[in-house]
Amino acid sequence: MSNVVDKKDLNIKSIVEWISKLTLLEVSDLIKSLCDTLNLPDPSSMPIAIASGGVNDDNPSDNTPVEYNLKYFGCDSDKAGLAIIKVIRTICQEQDHADTNLVAVKKKVESASVDNPLVLATGIEKSVYDRYTKDLLEHGAKLDTK
Numbered sequence: 001m002s003n004v005v006d007k008k009d010l011n012i013k014s015i016v017e018w019i020s021k022l023t024l025l026e027v028s029d030l031i032k033s034l035c036d037t038l039n040l041p042d043p044s045s046m047p048i049a050i051a052s053g054g055v056n057d058d059n060p061s062d063n064t065p066v067e068y069n070l071k072y073f074g075c076d077s078d079k080a081g082l083a084i085i086k087v088i089r090t091i092c093q094e095q096d097h098a099d100t101n102l103v104a105v106k107k108k109v110e111s112a113s114v115d116n117p118l119v120l121a122t123g124i125e126k127s128v129y130d131r132y133t134k135d136l137l138e139h140g141a142k143l144d145t146k
Helices: 002-020 024-037 082-094 102-111 126-138
Strands: 068-075 118-124 141-144
Touching: 024 118, 068 082, 068 126, 082 102, 082 118, 082 126, 102 118, 118 126, 126 141
Parallel strands: none
Antiparallel strands: 068 118, 068 141
């Protein structure tokens, strides 16, 4: 029995090691695939309890998040313009995403949708979030700003 438990723990450790080497976009795709395969609800639609330190501690009555997430799911025009692709490419480079060449970013931007948003940044500060949001909205981007 102990041997089975050890083997299971080893498998879990190897899976965790493998996942830790993925980019944020790859992890996002993995989560979506797992949810689809296992018939789980979309985790982004679930309520999340913010742990201590997840809100602005300067004003306890203020529930303004300290960290923000930014997702792109389309633009106003039918085809993503070069300006949006360049802005998203810059964001991806600043956030250390893999495949930040123009062609790869263009494919990701064009495949983004409400059901499959492109995760641009997670856990970023408000000032960075505001800068990214401003740049994207100026070019007609549709964002999930929750």
